[in-house]
Amino acid sequence: MPGKSGRVTLEDVAKATGFTINTVSRALKNKPDISRQTCEAIQKKAREMGYVRNYIASSLRSGRTKTIALIAGTMSNPFYAVLADVIQREAFRLGYSLMILCSQDDPEMETNMVNMALSRQVDGVLVIPWSDQSPAMEQLRGSGVPFVVLNRFLGEDRDDCVLCDEENGGYLVGRHLIEAGHRKLAMLSHRDVLFSTRQRFQGFLRAGREAGLPDENIIYGQSTDPEEIIRFLKRWKEEGVTGIFSFCDVEAWEELSLIERCGFRIPEDFSVVGFDNISGYVAFPRPICSVDCSFQEEATQAIDLLRNRIHHPELPPQHVILPVTLICRDSCR
């Protein structure tokens, strides 16, 4: 018979079976010190009565909520969304529920999200900070709650983090374009304050040097303003640039339309390569050539690291660098 709350509790099952609450609890968690017979009887009865464990009560006592938070920019960005999807799957597989918190790329909101996660007593946090100097991170570090930084590198030996081999990704793009015959390349990025941006460009540059191209043949342009990007494109066209490396696929798509708005064609006038290989995970229109870093692998490693940190808070910070591959599609000639 369910209690007043309408939900069946351990006490209800205890009364119905004649055992104590504690025994029922242990039986349902398959802990030792329970005879096989009692265990099965209790589990059967609990199932019959429709018992579902109250994680709130469980969490208060045990100190673990079996919940992790993901703090990202926005689910409107398919990169974050796909990542959230695989993280949720992986979390569920391990008995964790996932709380999603979107900062909308706003530092103040990011702090709010950290506070929300903390007040909800999550066991751990996966976070993709908006910038490399996000104030929210100080908050998080000070809280003592285990966390893993995704896709950002915030300094040598501070936090656990999982990110892909950015430098090699940039290198692969550069080499691919050069092998396709391009001799003058440009990288386009919305923001250059990120570690990722610098690393990707480093690799891009390395590919150029390796092929014997002078450094001035590997150009870098940064802007979020469509009009300015258009000016970049027109200038580059005049200067003989034929290969463009977009910081990521989402930016690449925006740039594709700008390129076409200028009357240029892809890949005839510009070959375009992106990053993240979102086309490989979602049925989006306009698949583009891109660098792949398995989302699944990232999610698995991130949660692994987080659980490791939860159980061993004393270990030194760990960095996981994931391998990347280049996926060729027809945005390149």
Added chain:
Amino acid sequence: MPGKSGRVTLEDVAKATGFTINTVSRALKNKPDISRQTCEAIQKKAREMGYVRNYIASSLRSGRTKTIALIAGTMSNPFYAVLADVIQREAFRLGYSLMILCSQDDPEMETNMVNMALSRQVDGVLVIPWSDQSPAMEQLRGSGVPFVVLNRFLGEDRDDCVLCDEENGGYLVGRHLIEAGHRKLAMLSHRDVLFSTRQRFQGFLRAGREAGLPDENIIYGQSTDPEEIIRFLKRWKEEGVTGIFSFCDVEAWEELSLIERCGFRIPEDFSVVGFDNISGYVAFPRPICSVDCSFQEEATQAIDLLRNRIHHPELPPQHVILPVTLICRDSCR
């Protein structure tokens, strides 16, 4: 001084201020029966000590977790992702955290997700069931937990739901294509078991009738198989179909590439209209003509309805039908 857990509790603040736990609790929640002076003193001290409310303990006592769950197919589908984004924003605004549960369009997993939500004692659930006869829904109904169905209609007077004016959406698409000069139209959908599909086609058909077109000029085709869809397209081309209505934008994008694989061009050979207007919310490549139903409005209404249900379980089921508009883009001539 923080307790052993490392986190500051009400007790710590109580000791530091000389009041009891209860008084501190009331002060921090701005409840009555507290003098203005003590209230401010307590709040100040709590802030200084870095107190953050333990929602787990709070939830256990009050019976409310201030958490809602969203059960959707997958975040890899931008439709769900964008919806999740606005829902998270709206939830946060009202002090709720959001738990994301993806069923991966698998009925069994959907049941798992309902159970996860229940065991986490969420205050309410927003659910987009995979099908109109989802077994998970029975589970959810039986639980007594407030919930609102999104984007599905599961029968006249059972559940609360929020969905857009599907029929009118289909009608707008039909009228738009006919006004653009098309005389033979087809609707393409992956699944026809959904209420939405039937309603959209009804509206589509109504537009045709209103324009005096015979019913056989308004064709319906259903398939998830790319090869079969290609056969549809080729046959329709021969039959003189020039306007295609895709069930939703995500399917539309897949169909765009199939159309081009057949050697047909857009919009010269086929005008294509989608549904959901995802292009209006995300910087995706290839914006298409589509029916818009404000995500923001849907999220707001859904959470409103849910909160209403939480506070008034006795009210009769409510249905909210959201208005739709057609957004014209160049996938149509």
Added chain:
DNA sequence: GAAGAGAACATTAACGATAATGATAACGTT
């Protein structure tokens, strides 16, 4: 000036689960 009304704070008892011990019976050991 006695009764009543507030204001402001304290006490007590949960919420439902689990960790840490206790207790009991059955059994083997020497």
Added chain:
DNA sequence: AACGTTATCATTATCGTTAATGTTCTCTTC
């Protein structure tokens, strides 16, 4: 036969918060 083991289950004390009452004390009011 006395004692230790082991298996199995029970008791007790929280976890941190909040709802429901109690308790003072001051201030009216007739």
